Amino acid sequence: MKNPSSTAVAGHAADTGFRDQLLGYGGALLAIAIWGGWIVSTRHAVHGHLSPATVGWLRFVVAAVVLAPAWLRVGFWPKRGFVPVLLCFLGAGGVFFLVVANAMRFVPAADVGPLLPGTMPLIVAMVSVLVFRERLGRWRALGFVCIALGVLTLGGRGLLYPEDGAWRGHLLLLLGAAMWACYTLAFRRTGLKATETVGLVGLWSTLILTPFGLPGVISAVSDGYGREILFQLFMQGLLAGVVALLGFGLAIEKLGPSRAAAFTGLVPALAALIAIPVLGEHPDLAAIIGVIATGVGVALASGAFGARGVRRGAPRRGVKAGGR
Numbered sequence: 001m002k003n004p005s006s007t008a009v010a011g012h013a014a015d016t017g018f019r020d021q022l023l024g025y026g027g028a029l030l031a032i033a034i035w036g037g038w039i040v041s042t043r044h045a046v047h048g049h050l051s052p053a054t055v056g057w058l059r060f061v062v063a064a065v066v067l068a069p070a071w072l073r074v075g076f077w078p079k080r081g082f083v084p085v086l087l088c089f090l091g092a093g094g095v096f097f098l099v100v101a102n103a104m105r106f107v108p109a110a111d112v113g114p115l116l117p118g119t120m121p122l123i124v125a126m127v128s129v130l131v132f133r134e135r136l137g138r139w140r141a142l143g144f145v146c147i148a149l150g151v152l153t154l155g156g157r158g159l160l161y162p163e164d165g166a167w168r169g170h171l172l173l174l175l176g177a178a179m180w181a182c183y184t185l186a187f188r189r190t191g192l193k194a195t196e197t198v199g200l201v202g203l204w205s206t207l208i209l210t211p212f213g214l215p216g217v218i219s220a221v222s223d224g225y226g227r228e229i230l231f232q233l234f235m236q237g238l239l240a241g242v243v244a245l246l247g248f249g250l251a252i253e254k255l256g257p258s259r260a261a262a263f264t265g266l267v268p269a270l271a272a273l274i275a276i277p278v279l280g281e282h283p284d285l286a287a288i289i290g291v292i293a294t295g296v297g298v299a300l301a302s303g304a305f306g307a308r309g310v311r312r313g314a315p316r317r318g319v320k321a322g323g324r
Contacts, residue, residue, distance in 0.1 A: 035244055035264070042100070053212035053213040057217065078191070109272065110275060117177075120264055153290045187252050
């Protein structure tokens, strides 16, 4: 006869696990929706009247100000977890932004998605398998193969036509993806809350970019581009710099780094679609293949078709119901 108390505990644990999954999926989807628009707005900005340093300053100053109560509790730098916090700063802070923003000067928005958020989960998975001994499973491994196919398709086009300079942007985007992977893997090891980590990254990025970015903001406002500055403050600073990073941090916390990272493979298709009406950039065949491959890859790599094939509540093979 089943113990009612143990049944209630199991039911509560199942409800908590399901709620955590919903929160993780919600945070991941919110982040990728914002990042799709962020790619397009950043490419538009660096091709317009704003330098990469100026756009980066607008991105991080909002996080530094809005999340000041969080990072003030920690101080200018935490006493513990120095290396993980440093990796978070390098992987999602001002240096990362300058690498990615300069890459967007050479490649269209449709290339950015597969090579940046599309490649990042592949790098996270490789590190998780080689370093942390994580087992991916057949379907997730196939998903990462699809993501790699998308990357090779775009990279091959850049090598075939080196005269257009796209290969420079491709290399910078791959470097950015590796940096972002460091952030994803180090995030949970900081020992800090998401608001504290994002706030510290924003603070130090703002301090570093101020000498280069703030003069550009002042110049743009004096030249009559104040409305664009306000838009970038909202898009880069509030949405991409705060809301998306907090949402992605929640996904990492609830789903784990590799599963959360896999969702970013949905960004390429979204960015390519937004770029058509906003920038007038129509993806070519290589970009379409890259977007489709990474989209299929993320559906598989997210774990939706993984080892959960066993129905909830059904005994596993070789284990009797009620047994251990």
